[in-house]
Amino acid sequence: MQTGTAFIETPRKILVVIFDGALLLNVAGPIEAFSLANRELDARRGGSGGHARYQTILASPAGGPIRTSSDIELNTLSLPDPVSGSFDTIALVGGMGMRAMSENRQLIDWLRAAAPRARRIASFGSAAFMMARAGLLNGKRCSAHWRIADNLRNQFPLVEVETEALFVRDGHVLTAAGSIASIDLALNMIEEDHGKALALMVARVLVMPRMRPGDQPQLSAELRAQTAATPRVATAAEWIVTNIDRRPTVASLADRFAMSERNFSRVFTKEMGMSPQRFIESARLEAARRWLAGSSLPIDSIARRSGYSSGEHFAQSFKKTLGTTPGDYRREAHQRAGEPH
Incomplete structure (x- = not known):
């Protein structure tokens, strides 16, 4: 005592x-x-x-x-x-x-x-x-x-x-x-x-927006889009981020910006340092993380809002990239924020 x-x-x-x-x-x-x-x-x-x-x-x-x-x-x-x-x-x-x-x-x-x-x-x-x-x-x-x-x-x-x-x-x-x-x-x-x-x-x-786990990307898709030097590529990247729920594809993007698919991929990759398909996947994953951490929406709904074809496809892609399931990621994010789950 x-x-x-x-x-x-x-x-x-x-x-x-x-x-x-x-x-x-x-x-x-x-x-x-x-x-x-x-x-x-x-x-x-x-x-x-x-x-x-x-x-x-x-x-x-x-x-x-x-x-x-x-x-x-x-x-x-x-x-x-x-x-x-x-x-x-x-x-x-x-x-x-x-x-x-x-x-x-x-x-x-x-x-x-x-x-x-x-x-x-x-x-x-x-x-x-x-x-x-x-x-x-x-x-x-x-x-x-x-x-x-x-x-x-x-x-x-x-x-x-x-x-x-x-x-x-x-x-x-x-x-x-x-x-x-x-x-x-x-x-x-x-x-x-x-x-x-x-x-x-x-x-x-410290007015931090949130406590970020270590596996967060250093450069968000949105920031990459804003820092692109070529106006057409910057616009394309920003369109991907803001319209990820419309499930953009390389073909649809090339058509939207009046370029051949091959030329669009070449110019985008040179400017952004990654292929347009990889950028789309990155934007999907970031959107999914935000929804998982900041909402109580069902997993299938988050999958659609993040540009995935189905909840199953979303879960497989999420697990392959981050090594955890969407449900486990949500629980950990809510625990970090001190919220009920």
């Missing part, structure tokens, strides 16, 4: 390792999420601070001021001894200087020695290069920003690079695509440590 002074739990120390050129959002976003979690934990304990709060520590190889990608300077401590240092989480932050850092032998040796002693190790953005160089991603799945994925895959063939994921957990190794996805991963860590309710509260304070 507790007597005397209040019980104080050991804080969860998070060592955030940054370098010159680090992307500021990769630093500030997760740290702010952990800070907000601390405030909520304190409020729950009447301001006593008795819960296992987060203690974030900024460090760099030499310590001192670090100039980020936004030309903002952050003060850092030097990296602690990898053996005697005690950290719950080591988080590596990517940015413009990552190529040089990933080839720094002294830093890689430190990482190899420190990683096994942490409960988890995470990378935000291009810091995945450093983890890969240290051998921490060999044989593991890894999320990588779409701009660096090919380079990472080519340099480290033992790493299973995933571009269609915001973040990936593989054992105690966590990787995020970076930028806003770094906040998504931080929320996921908070949920792991303190439960869904706290993570949801932090997401609300």
